[in-house]
Amino acid sequence: SQQGEEDPQALSIQEGENATMNCSYKTSINNLQWYRQNSGRGLVHLILIRSNEREKHSGRLRVTLDTSKKSSSLLITASRAADTASYFCATDAGYGGSQGNLIFGKGTKLSVKP
């Protein structure tokens, strides 16, 4: 079953507006990552937040993590048409396993209209 579930599935906004995407997960984690995927392309790593962190910033990106609610949010401020893409959250397995298995949600498809 999916570890991460993004919400909403699709989001359409105007350029300059902020976009907020949410992710919920089921099991305990060591960290959570957000990726972007342009249509038909590979994944680009955006930001990683550790389980002992509550908030992290990178440029126009702001990520929060609430481990008590098993949820994270990605905020893109002052959106641009170039931000149009699918956004995925991914968690590690959270146990002392192979340390190689990322578990992805189904993604939020963001469309930023100029």
Place this chain on the structure above:
Amino acid sequence: NAGVMQNPRHLVRRRGQEARLRCSPMKGHSHVYWYRQLPEEGLKFMVYLQKENIIDESGMPKERFSAEFPKEGPSILRIQQVVRGDSAAYFCASSRQGIHGYTFGSGTRLTVV
């Protein structure tokens, strides 16, 4: 540093044929991971390899799929006797160690006709 290189970018196979997907990790990376992405879905983990070793293959289908990462050369994901349901994008990622510094390739899009 060319990043993670996957080839081919697009692959078309008839049902019953074999598909071979290649992944060359980033320079200095000895950990390779394969993921599959169905249309409108997220990525699903398939297998995690280090040089000459399979570390975790918990996401690999039990039949027809195999992966290797030899001492020399790229990692290969092999799908025998492909079926229409194998049509997907297959992504490879590499890292120096574990999930930190994970870098994805651009993927191979397999179409089975």
